[in-house]
Amino acid sequence: MVKPIFKSTYSSGKSILTLDDISNLCLENGIENLTLVEDNLTSFMKAFHLCNKVNLNLTYGLRLTMCNNAEDSDSDHKCVIFALDDKGCKLLNKIYSKAFVDNKGKLTYGELSSLWEGDSLSFIVPFYDSFIHQNNFFLKNCIPEMEPLNPRFWIEKN
Numbered sequence: 001m002v003k004p005i006f007k008s009t010y011s012s013g014k015s016i017l018t019l020d021d022i023s024n025l026c027l028e029n030g031i032e033n034l035t036l037v038e039d040n041l042t043s044f045m046k047a048f049h050l051c052n053k054v055n056l057n058l059t060y061g062l063r064l065t066m067c068n069n070a071e072d073s074d075s076d077h078k079c080v081i082f083a084l085d086d087k088g089c090k091l092l093n094k095i096y097s098k099a100f101v102d103n104k105g106k107l108t109y110g111e112l113s114s115l116w117e118g119d120s121l122s123f124i125v126p127f128y129d130s131f132i133h134q135n136n137f138f139l140k141n142c143i144p145e146m147e148p149l150n151p152r153f154w155i156e157k158n
Contacts, residue, residue: 005035010043011063019047023054037061037080041096044089059083061124062092066112066131068143070103077142078129080154081112081121088120109145116148123149 006022007015017025026034034056036047044060051058061082068075083089095115099107123146127133131142 003033003035004031005037005061007037007039008043008047011039014039019043019050023050023056026056027054031056033057033059035059035061037063039063041093060089060092062096063126064095064099065106066142066144067106067108068141069108070106072141074140075142076106077131077134077140077144078126080124080126082124083120084122085120087117091115091117091120109149113145113148118148118150123151125151125153127153127155 006017006025008017008019008022009015010019022034022036025031032055034047034051036043036058038044038061041062047058047060050056059082061080063078063080065076066079067073067077081092081095083092095107095112098111098115099105103111125132125144131140131144134140134142
């Protein structure tokens, strides 16, 4: 299944689309489910209220940098974590805070596992910038520990 996934201007330098632009695109094209993947949580409340106002179902994801340990840049790679319910939204906030308060924007798999609740969160491995991409194309040393995460792997068509 092909599903449109959007980034907004809240992910600095990643998109020219505002949340209003994205909601208009969805409404004009009969898309009832908005999937938003952002690099931070600053857009969440605005997106939540906008989707409620225009009757769109919001699925919100956070794109994070994962690593073997916070001091090692040779293992940096990306993942996307989706909140599946209200509890997941609260957990996403804790995960984001842990990464950006303690580790300069990175998170280890051990740290993520300690906050993980599989019924409320979904772990996605995107192709670009994932551990697979980084290890194969840049010979990095990304060693994911995904035991409790039950990952899903995505292929991107940009």
